[in-house]
Amino acid sequence: MVRLVLTTAVATLIVSGHAATSAPLLDLRLSQRMLTAPGALSITAFVAKDEANRSLTIEAESEGFYRSSLITLQGAASSRTHSVRYTSLPEGEYLIRVSLHGADLRLAVTEQTAEVFGRPPESSPPR
Numbered sequence: 001m002v003r004l005v006l007t008t009a010v011a012t013l014i015v016s017g018h019a020a021t022s023a024p025l026l027d028l029r030l031s032q033r034m035l036t037a038p039g040a041l042s043i044t045a046f047v048a049k050d051e052a053n054r055s056l057t058i059e060a061e062s063e064g065f066y067r068s069s070l071i072t073l074q075g076a077a078s079s080r081t082h083s084v085r086y087t088s089l090p091e092g093e094y095l096i097r098v099s100l101h102g103a104d105l106r107l108a109v110t111e112q113t114a115e116v117f118g119r120p121p122e123s124s125p126p127r
Helices: none
Strands: 026-030 034-036 039-047 055-062 065-072 081-089 092-101 106-117
Touching (some): 026 092, 039 106, 065 081
Antiparallel strands (some): 039 081, 055 065, 055 092
């Protein structure tokens, strides 16, 4: 059975003093949303430059698998783009979460989903 998952859950919590009309503090882009196991997924986070930025956490979580990366930021001097690549992802539906942290609190979080499918059945060679 093939399931198509195109759900995008985007929740951005803004705690610092940014105006609602300014550019988002944090955005997320996935290399693909549907993969074949073992999956390889590139995740790119786009972070607005701000002195309050101290760290970025990138997570991929399914029912039976979890992987995360912690990236240290140096405030406004940090790069705007940060990427990780997770390989050998087993079959499952994944919540991809990126969290931006200040000194003592989470500044923003954004989430998307991706799905890794099992390999299609091998077909017999023609006779």
